[in-house]
Amino acid sequence: MSVNEHRPPPADKKFESLEYTDEHSRTFVFxxxxxxxxxxxxxxLMGRKETTFCGYSVPHPSEPKMxxxxxxxxxKTAVEVLKDGLHELVxxxxxxxxxxxxxxxxxxxxxxxxxxxxxxxxxxx
Amino acid sequence: MATxxxxxxxxxxxxxxxxxxxxxxxxxxxxxxxxxxLRIHIVKLDAEEMIFDLIGADxxxxxxxxxxxxxxxxxxxxxxxxMFANSSILHDEVLAHRLGLIPIxxxxxxxxxxxxxxxxxxxxxxxxxFDMDIxxxxxxxxxxxxxxxxxxxxxxxxxLSVFSNQLVWRPMGxxxxxxxxxxxxxxxxxxxxxxxxPGQRIKVEGWCRKGVGKDHAKYSPVSTASYxxxxxxxxxxxxxxxxxxxxxxxxPMNVFDIEDLGGRKGGGxxxxxxxxxxxxxxxxxxREGPAVEKxxxxxxxxxxxxxxxxxxxxxxxxxxKDAVNVLRHKCTVLLEAIEKEIxxxxxxxxxxxxx
Numbered sequence: 404m405s406v407n408e409h410r411p412p413p414a415d416k417k418f419e420s421l422e423y424t425d426e427h428s429r430t431f432v433f434x435x436x437x438x439x440x441x442x443x444x445x446x447x448l449m450g451r452k453e454t455t456f457c458g459y460s461v462p463h464p465s466e467p468k469m470x471x472x473x474x475x476x477x478x479k480t481a482v483e484v485l486k487d488g489l490h491e492l493v494x495x496x497x498x499x500x501x502x503x504x505x506x507x508x509x510x511x512x513x514x515x516x517x518x519x520x521x522x523x524x525x526x527x528x
Numbered sequence: 529m530a531t532x533x534x535x536x537x538x539x540x541x542x543x544x545x546x547x548x549x550x551x552x553x554x555x556x557x558x559x560x561x562x563x564x565x566l567r568i569h570i571v572k573l574d575a576e577e578m579i580f581d582l583i584g585a586d587x588x589x590x591x592x593x594x595x596x597x598x599x600x601x602x603x604x605x606x607x608x609x610x611m612f613a614n615s616s617i618l619h620d621e622v623l624a625h626r627l628g629l630i631p632i633x634x635x636x637x638x639x640x641x642x643x644x645x646x647x648x649x650x651x652x653x654x655x656x657x658f659d660m661d662i663x664x665x666x667x668x669x670x671x672x673x674x675x676x677x678x679x680x681x682x683x684x685x686x687x688l689s690v691f692s693n694q695l696v697w698r699p700m701g702x703x704x705x706x707x708x709x710x711x712x713x714x715x716x717x718x719x720x721x722x723x724x725x726p727g728q729r730i731k732v733e734g735w736c737r738k739g740v741g742k743d744h745a746k747y748s749p750v751s752t753a754s755y756x757x758x759x760x761x762x763x764x765x766x767x768x769x770x771x772x773x774x775x776x777x778x779x780p781m782n783v784f785d786i787e788d789l790g791g792r793k794g795g796g797x798x799x800x801x802x803x804x805x806x807x808x809x810x811x812x813x814x815r816e817g818p819a820v821e822k823x824x825x826x827x828x829x830x831x832x833x834x835x836x837x838x839x840x841x842x843x844x845x846x847x848x849k850d851a852v853n854v855l856r857h858k859c860t861v862l863l864e865a866i867e868k869e870i871x872x873x874x875x876x877x878x879x880x881x882x883x
């Protein structure tokens with residue numbers, strides 16, 4: 404019953420698709436999402452060759468909603484390309500994890516070498 | 529003296545050269561481009577700070593990572609404070625606010641979020657309890673010095689400072705066993721919480737919950753996380769001789785060096801850019817002086833120098849890994865939601881199904 408317990412309520416729906424007439428041109432509404440996912444998902448979707456148009460917006464900063472407009476060529480439906488884009492973003496996360504692990508291993512190897520070197524030098528005096 | 533207008537960004541064409549003059553079939557997806565070009569190079573890594581280079585990624589991905597580091601990686605922090613006694617000068621809510629901001633050393637992965645709704649119960653799986661009970665007993669002074677009829681002044685009274693190390697974890701249920709490896713404590717023991725005068729008392733119970741920075745900044749695992757783009761200092765016309773010497777002296781960050789060419793025209797000295805990473809874009813090199821037209825300041829659009837400063841509850845590399853997991857989790861949750869919505873025949877329209 405304190406001030407802190409008043410939080411903006413979560414969005415009604417996690418995912419919604421607005422009215423459409425064509426399976427290749429659709430607007431999707433994501434609840435509780437913002438530029439974090441919006442811009443990166445847009446970037447990934449733009450790289451897919453079936454995409455003819457892709458944009459995202461946050462209609463109002465006070466509302467936890469994010470719109471993605473996706474138009475595709477006739478080879479795939481918009482929903483399919485959207486799902487492909489999300490799968491690709493997951494792949495990017497996996498790639499990032501892998502690259503990060505190798506980088507940390509590389510850093511630790513370098514640190515160990517540097518430590519061994521300085522020990523070696525002090526010995527040879 | 530006309531002022532120059534500089535372009536700070538590398539022209540996008542140079543960046544995406546791989547995409548030019550490619551037919552649709554040859555064009556690469558983002559992940560394909562990343563598999564070839566993504567590099568991470570760690571410059572510094574210790575318990576408090578991590579500096580690394582992220583090369584080959586797009587600004588949208590780097591920014592998504594930064595936003596998640598600040599706002600969506602969970603930690604534990606005091607959320608509810610039960611006040612049993614507070615006769616200090618600080619009001620209850622002020623003291624509670626300060627307690628909430630104290631970083632708590634606990635692994636958020638071992639805890640669940642509180643279920644939404646005001647009637648959710650605090651269990652050993654979602655709550656940590658910290659106690660603090662400080663009373664400042666007035667010292668029993670011998671009456672010798674105080675017998676000159678002057679009333680005791682608050683200015684002369686001793687002060688007891690209450691620090692964060694006075695918070696003591698109270699294991700609940702099985703926590704004594706499950707959290708024995710890394711017992712919860714405060715990260716920093718020297719945070720000043722309140723000051724007490726003789727006779728004052730603070731007795732509180734702080735209940736910690738799992739939360740994210742988006743909800744309240746106290747939950748942010750980083751003191752800050754930021755990135756900058758690697759500067760690119762281009763010398764478009766060779767700078768030699770005395771001009772070169774002058775340029776090297778001008779730069780406050782020693783970005784330039786002199787290369788000796790050995791006694792040719794211009795005195796054999798040429799200015800080169802050896803430490804672009806140190807450049808702060810102060811523009812001293814193009815403000816005035818002989819090299820004004822010969823130096824261009826830009827940034828490399830896909831080389832991000834990240835800095836992650838941890839508050840101390842989690843190590844910087846752990847925070848980064850958690851951030852990537854948060855991004856992955858967002859995608860998988862949405863994929864599920866899409867399946868459900870499509871299966872339920874969601875979205876109006878669909879009549880005709882195409883022109």
